[in-house]
Amino acid sequence: MDRDRPSASDDPWAPFWEAVVAGLVRAGAATGVALDTETVSAQLDRDGGPEGDASFAMHRYAAAAHRPPNDLAASVAAAVPPGGWVRGVSAKGAYVNFLVDPARLVRATFDRVFADGARYGAGAARTELACVEHTSANPTGPFHIGRVRNAIIGDTFARALAASGVPVRRQYYVDDMGRQAAMITWIWSKPRDTWPVPIRDAVDGKEVEGEKPDAHRGRPYPAVSAYLKEHAEAQAEVAAIVRAVEEGRAPPEHRALTQAILDGMLASLGRLGVAFDEFVWESDFLADGSVGRVLERLHAAPHAVREENGAWAIDTTSYGLPKESTRVVVQRADGTSLYVTRDIAYHLQKFARFARVIDVLGQDHQLHARTLGALLAEIGEARRPEFLIYQDITVPEGGRMSTRGGSAVWLDHLLTEAVERALAEVRARREDLPPDQLARIAEAVATGAVRFHIVRIAPDKPVIFRWEDALSFEGRSGPFVQYAYARASSVLRKAEVSPAPFPYDAERLTDPEELALVRLVARFPATVQYVARSTHVHTLAGYAHALADQFNRFYHAVPVLASGAERPSRIALVAAVRQTLGNALDLLGVPRLETM
């Protein structure tokens, strides 16, 4: 457990925790209570509260000691002499509370922050590569915000994992093998004047000059989908394209069309700071023969069954999958492969390259994830991917976003609205700024608000999309954090001091608001490590808000530039907060703003 926390050199709090644990163990020996380092370390409450920075509950030791817990707490507290990192020890009820020595924490924190700068919070660099695959939306049209939750959670997690010290590759799995992609190729490979009338009607007059390729190429999709339901001959043409892709003789325009739509989608994600290191095309696993090799291993698997019509399936009864889905078909009667089969090939490739493999998936893929695990076991593969599962974004009327049902909220639309509102806000506040700077700030506020709004909720929780919530720039929001950062930046500009390291006198920082701020700044490295190992990316948003919130309180309560002997130390504090806030914003993918 302790190894999950940053080492002493990274975590400013570490020497305090060690001192408290050691103190408790010694006090246990002196008072006849069996306290060993491991259990004390596990049971110590490090969250901090009104009574101290650490607390230890004595109830569970009362019975063995034949003494009331409050008594026990009092004698244990009395047996821990304050000193060094431990400024004070007290008993309250059945709890032993410990206070940190503020000056030591200030020095440990500031020295770390100023030495590490943009790397403050980052863990020791490791060598084992990790792969985070996320988004991987079908390249058939623009993103709606349901899909964007995957991108934001995945990208934030990848950033946090990288900061924790693990080198990360971010992958997008491009599905160019489905019916959906084939439908796009089918319609666009025809001359426009030969399009079926219902499809042409659905598109005509709706296209705008210079529109993004995902919107342009994806526009006929719903109409095509509807048309195919009633036209068998068209269906056959689409099926022929699917088969051609499977057999490695895809129409020449197929990949180019898919790529064009993907480029449009990625441009929107780029505005949110989401980017990828690698794109993996599904059809490549057929072309390079790896799907064929997977099929050979599946045919020889312990629970392989050959259907009467020639299809191959795996009986997964023994893997504890839900009833009625115990027979997984891995190869069709006509010999072609299925999504899950290709996914095995993809994961074998990942295992060959990466020490850790993390897949970010919507809850609708939960069963697929378990099936994949069972099939990997069937072919004798010991490794498994880790899954970061998130719940869907739904609409207030109920249900998931649907393109055809008209309930989808498009990312590009949301961003347009957000920028418009942000521009109005910033214009009202900053008449002094030139238009291009206003626009730049509005873009940062808008994208920051959208990203924060989605990442702030635990991935496990379903989210109901509401415009007024998504476009809020107040309270627990991205702009709130950006604003605190801009404020800190402004103070430092006016202080006209040279860059880090900033001179300070730890003894000069005594105000409760100042010390609360220091405590939070010191908490950042542990927070980064926690997010990297738990995948709870929303914790990062909570941390950033808490730090910004405390900075605002400090800002209102304590003068910085107009102070006397404390001035240099307070400037150093502001600089430390600005650095930490900035690093947290970077991990969240929320743009930093020096002014707003």
Place this chain on the structure above:
RNA sequence: GGGCGCGUAGCCUAGUCUGGAUAGGGCACCGGGUUCCUAACCCGGCGGUCGAGGGUUCAAAUCCCUCCGCGCCCGCCA
């Protein structure tokens, strides 16, 4: 029907893994704050049977059981 997830004030949410001291925030609402470093802010107030019931425990939002409500999945689709 089975599997997975969720249920915390009018609304949104943290805390649940690893049980611990008056359950933290935000929005909305009410009352204050700008001769002073950015008011996208701050201070105060209002608001909670932590879905229901039972169990374990010195102690339960947290662990166990039963039930209720909501969402998703259960294709030779992806």
